[in-house]
Each structure stands twice: as C-alpha cells, then as structure tokens.
Amino acid sequence: MLHLFMRISQAAESTLQECATAILKLEGEARRCYSEKIDLDEYKLAEILLVDGCFLLELFLKYSVIKNHGDKVEDHLINNAQTIATLQHDLALLENQIPFSVLETLFDITKFHVTQPVRSSFTEHNVATLALLFFKSALGLSNKAIQSKSSELFGTHLLDMHNFYLPKYETVNHSEFRISHKIPQSQDLQRSGSRDCATKLLKAGIRFAANKADANENLLDINFSATGVVTMPPLHIQEAITETIFRNLIAFEQCSGTGTHHIASYVFLMRSLLHSSDDVGILHKEGIIKYDFSGEDVTSLFKSTCNGVVLYDFYFSKLREDANRYYYNGMSRWRKWHQYASVFVMIICPNHGLLSQSTLD
Numbered sequence: 001m002l003h004l005f006m007r008i009s010q011a012a013e014s015t016l017q018e019c020a021t022a023i024l025k026l027e028g029e030a031r032r033c034y035s036e037k038i039d040l041d042e043y044k045l046a047e048i049l050l051v052d053g054c055f056l057l058e059l060f061l062k063y064s065v066i067k068n069h070g071d072k073v074e075d076h077l078i079n080n081a082q083t084i085a086t087l088q089h090d091l092a093l094l095e096n097q098i099p100f101s102v103l104e105t106l107f108d109i110t111k112f113h114v115t116q117p118v119r120s121s122f123t124e125h126n127v128a129t130l131a132l133l134f135f136k137s138a139l140g141l142s143n144k145a146i147q148s149k150s151s152e153l154f155g156t157h158l159l160d161m162h163n164f165y166l167p168k169y170e171t172v173n174h175s176e177f178r179i180s181h182k183i184p185q186s187q188d189l190q191r192s193g194s195r196d197c198a199t200k201l202l203k204a205g206i207r208f209a210a211n212k213a214d215a216n217e218n219l220l221d222i223n224f225s226a227t228g229v230v231t232m233p234p235l236h237i238q239e240a241i242t243e244t245i246f247r248n249l250i251a252f253e254q255c256s257g258t259g260t261h262h263i264a265s266y267v268f269l270m271r272s273l274l275h276s277s278d279d280v281g282i283l284h285k286e287g288i289i290k291y292d293f294s295g296e297d298v299t300s301l302f303k304s305t306c307n308g309v310v311l312y313d314f315y316f317s318k319l320r321e322d323a324n325r326y327y328y329n330g331m332s333r334w335r336k337w338h339q340y341a342s343v344f345v346m347i348i349c350p351n352h353g354l355l356s357q358s359t360l361d
Contacts, residue, residue: 001054008113023050033099053102060130088138097157159252197275198282204327210287224322237291265315271302
C-alpha cells in the first residue's frame with residue numbers, strides 16, 4: 001500500500017483518505033459478500049480491505065509495467081518466478097477472495113493521481129485487464145485475447161475470470177442460456193469424456209492438432225472434424241499452479257449456482273484422453289500441451305483434479321459422440337479389412353508357411 005501511494009507525487013495523504021472513506025462506505029456491502037459472520041468492527045474490516053486492495057493493485061500494476069510493457073526494472077518480487085507462482089496460487093483460492101468492487105473503487109480513485117509509467121497502465125487497462133495480465137502465464141492466455149474480452153468479464157471477485165473461458169452466449173444470461181438444453185446430461189459421470197485414450201484413438205485413425213489460429217482465445221474451443229481430426233487450443237501445464245487454478249475454478253462452478261460446468265468438463269475430457277505418458281506424448285508432439293515435469297505427473301494432475309467433482313452437464317458430449325462414432329466405424333472397417341486379408345492369406349498360403357498371424361498384424 002505504501003508503494004502504491006509513493007507513486008502519487010502530490011496529494012498522497014488526501015488520496016489515501018479518499019480511498020479509506022470510500023472503502024468504509026463499501027464495508028456493509030463487502031461484509032454481505034462472505035458466507036460466514038465476520039467478527040470485526042466496521043473500521044477494522046475497512047482497514048483490511050483497504051490494505052489488501054491496495055496490495056493487489058500495486059502487484060498488478062507493477063507486474064504490468066515490468067512484465068507486459070518490457071520495462072527493465074530490478075524488482076525482487078516481480079522478477080522472482082517462484083514468488084509470482086506462489087501469489088498466483090494464493091490469489092486463486094476460493095477462500096482468499098476480496099470483493100471486486102473494492103479493487104474497482106481503489107482503481108478509480110488512484111488512477112487520476114499516479115505518475116508515469118504506471119499512469120499508462122491505468123489509462124490503457126481496467127482492473128479486469130490488469131488481473132488477467134497477472135494470471136495470464138498461469139492460465140495460458142494471450143495479450144490479444146485479454147484485451148478483446150476483459151471488458152466483458154468479472155463480477156464479484158477474481159475467480160470470475162472463469163467467465164473468460166465461457167462461450168459468448170454463456171456470458172449473456174446464465175438463467176436464459178442454461179447449458180443443459182444444449183448439452184445432454186451425462187448418464188455416467190465417472191466416464192464423462194472420450195471412451196478411449198489418445199493412444200487408442202490414434203490407432204483408430206483419429207488425429208490431434210493444435211488449434212493455433214485462435215490459440216488461447218478459448219480453452220473450450222475443441223472441435224472434431226468429419227475427417228477425424230480433434231483440434232484443441234494449446235495449454236501450458238505448470239506444476240502446482242495449473243492444478244490450483246483448475247481446482248478453484250471448478251469449485252467456483254460447483255458453488256456459484258450458475259449451472260455451468262465448463263472447466264470441469266474440460267478437465268474430465270483431458271483425464272479421459274490422458275491415461276499414460278504415451279498419451280501425454282501424443283498431445284505434446286502436436287503442440288497441444290506443454291509441461292514442465294513428467295508425463296506421469298500430467299496424468300495424475302488431471303485425475304486428482306477430477307476427484308470428488310460432480311459433473312451434471314458434460315459440455316463436450318456432442319464431440320464425444322462424434323468421436324466415438326468415428327472410432328467404432330473405423331474399428332469396424334479395420335476388422336473387415338483384417339478378415340479379407342486373412343482370407344487372402346488362406347488362398348495364397350494354404351499351409352500358412354509364408355505369413356504368420358503376427359506378420360499379418
């Protein structure tokens with residue numbers, strides 16, 4: 001907080017007082033945002049919100065100036081990758097959320113008083129943009145995608161970045177565009193996803209490709225073509241932080257009452273595709289996933305993230321049905337070819353002396 005107000009060359013004290021007064025007026029609204037009773041008086045709670053809110057603004061601003069604008073500034077906090085990963089982890093926790101209205105209020109007051117180079121971050125971005133820029137390495141987002149969608153995002157707290165991944169029709173009105181009328185309810189929740197892993201699908205003629213044209217625009221932009229190609233946006237899987245982000249976004253889905261299970265559906269789909277390190281290798285080779293640890297750990301990540309999750313609407317049910325239909329048609333064609341080949345071998349090699357079954361396979 002002190003660092004944030006050190007950026008204000010004039011009227012820093014009066015600006016701080018203005019922020020404190022504004023947050024005190026929000027105290028009642030902020031208190032109602034939490035499910036449990038907060039045993040603090042109005043001034044103590046307002047003080048906590050003020051300090052935490054200023055910390056987050058300063059963190060987002062400093063990160064934006066140094067990392068996203070390319071400024072060469074020595075900073076032990078921002079330039080420490082481990083510290084940033086830890087902060088991303090902690091700020092994504094469902095129990096660590098601060099009302100977004102607090103951040104917006106502080107942002108709107110201080111943006112008129114800060115000096116350069118931070119002022120340009122204030123004028124170029126809103127709070128949602130700054131927050132997404134801070135989380136972009138953990139979420140695998142592009143600057144282009146953030147700039148194009150951030151004005152539509154956020155609601156009550158930082159985990160509303162979940163909305164970034166929703167198809168546009170889902171962000172308009174959750175009650176009107178309930179996904180269950182578009183996506184059949186999964187009858188077997190524990191097997192939601194593909195029937196077979198990536199290795200088996202590849203053997204059946206189904207191929208995988210990275211959706212690079214709109215990379216990072218939407219994690220859910222996964223399609224299956226008539227030619228048997230599954231296109232998927234790239235995902236950079238980082239140890240600890242990726243699992244934390246997914247877990248808390250899923251927790252947000254489970255308790256928010258919006259009726260959407262998009263992130264849970266994505267994780268269930270990935271779990272069904274990645275049974276082994278061989279499966280991970282297939283998607284890695286095609287540029288769909290990038291990871292900083294072992295293939296076995298990647299499969300464990302998606303498996304553990306699914307534990308305890310109840311999935312009522314599987315978003316990719318249509319894709320699953322199309323892929324399964326293609327898979328079984330392909331297997332049927334393979335069996336017929338195998339039968340014809342066996343008959344052919346019987347005709348030209350009646351004593352089976354030239355070709356063995358293993359050679360035929």
